[in-house]
Amino acid sequence: MRLLPICCFTFSLLGTLPAVANTFTLTSTDIAQGKTMNKQQEFTGFGCSGANVSPQLSWLNPPAGTKSFAITVYDPDAPTGSGWWHWQVVNIPATINSLASDAGNVEGQNLPMGSEMVGNDYGYKGFGGACPPQGHGVHHYQFTVHALSVEKLDLPQHASGALAGYMINANTIASSTLEALYKRD
Numbered sequence: 574m575r576l577l578p579i580c581c582f583t584f585s586l587l588g589t590l591p592a593v594a595n596t597f598t599l600t601s602t603d604i605a606q607g608k609t610m611n612k613q614q615e616f617t618g619f620g621c622s623g624a625n626v627s628p629q630l631s632w633l634n635p636p637a638g639t640k641s642f643a644i645t646v647y648d649p650d651a652p653t654g655s656g657w658w659h660w661q662v663v664n665i666p667a668t669i670n671s672l673a674s675d676a677g678n679v680e681g682q683n684l685p686m687g688s689e690m691v692g693n694d695y696g697y698k699g700f701g702g703a704c705p706p707q708g709h710g711v712h713h714y715q716f717t718v719h720a721l722s723v724e725k726l727d728l729p730q731h732a733s734g735a736l737a738g739y740m741i742n743a744n745t746i747a748s749s750t751l752e753a754l755y756k757r758d
Contacts, residue, residue, distance in 0.1 A: 595634050599718045599749040603628035603674055610714065610753045613674075616695070616704035621757070627660060627677030627700035628753075632670055632718045636747045639667050639720040643741045650705065650712040653694075658734030659714065660700040661691035663726045663741065676700075691728065691737040703755035710756055717750040 604610050615623020630644065642665040651657035660677050662684065669685045676683040677700025681690060695701040705712040721744045728737055 597635055597718075597720060597747045597749045598633050599716065599751045600631050600633075601628045601716070601751060602631075604716065604751065604753040606751050606753070608753060610703055610755045614702045614714075614753070615755070616702035618695070619704045620707065621702070621704035623702050623704075625700065625702045626675045627672070627702075628716070629674040630672045630676075630716065630718065630751075632749060635667070635670075635720045638722060638746055640724045641665055641667055641721045641726075642669065643719040643721055643726070643745075644672065645715075645717045645719065645738065645741065646700070647715045647717070647738075648703070648705070648712050649715065650709075651694075652706065652709065655735075657694045658691075658738070659693055659695075659702065661693070661734060661737050661741070662688055663691060663728065663737065664689050664724075667724075687725075689728075691732055691734060694734060705755060705757055707757045711754050712756060714753045714755060715750050716753065717748050719745045719748045722746050 612623045613626045614628055615621050617625045644662040646660040648657040665685055665688045673683050679699035690698040692698050693701040719741050723744050726740045
């Protein structure tokens with residue numbers, strides 16, 4: 574009879590459900606895993622004419638010991654030799670579990686109290702949308718929420734994206750990434 578293997582498989586699958594249900598997860602109402610972003614998330618400048626609006630982001634099930642969060646948006650496909658930092662937000666309080674659409678505007682008025690933006694590779698503090706070189710193919714935009722073991726990252730006022738990334742990674746307990754796509758023909 575083949576019931577035993579099916580039965581065992583079913584029980585082993587059921588045994589993994591609580592672990593999956595409690596996984597640290599990042600979601601968005603504006604972007605989706607493996608899907609192309611729209612013009613709202615395209616940069617304004619460098620030949621791009623999008624709205625330059627950061628997407629809404631929400632996260633669930635942070636691990637025990639989380640004292641703050643950081644958000645990073647990175648394009649590893651940028652033809653720079655080092656990728657491209659589109660957005661970094663640090664010192665998001667542990668009581669926060671979402672950022673509204675346009676939280677990354679340069680005024681920062683939509684960010685939670687105490688949160689700070691780090692300068693992006695466009696040269697300013699704020700969200701810098703997708704703007705891959707024309708004809709360069711699909712770029713992968715990694716939106717990542719990091720659960721941090723510290724309440725605050727003490728970064729210099731003009732910290733580079735690399736320094737902020739180093740400090741974020743050095744204090745990350747867990748992270749979750751949503752990868753959206755964009756290309757210009």
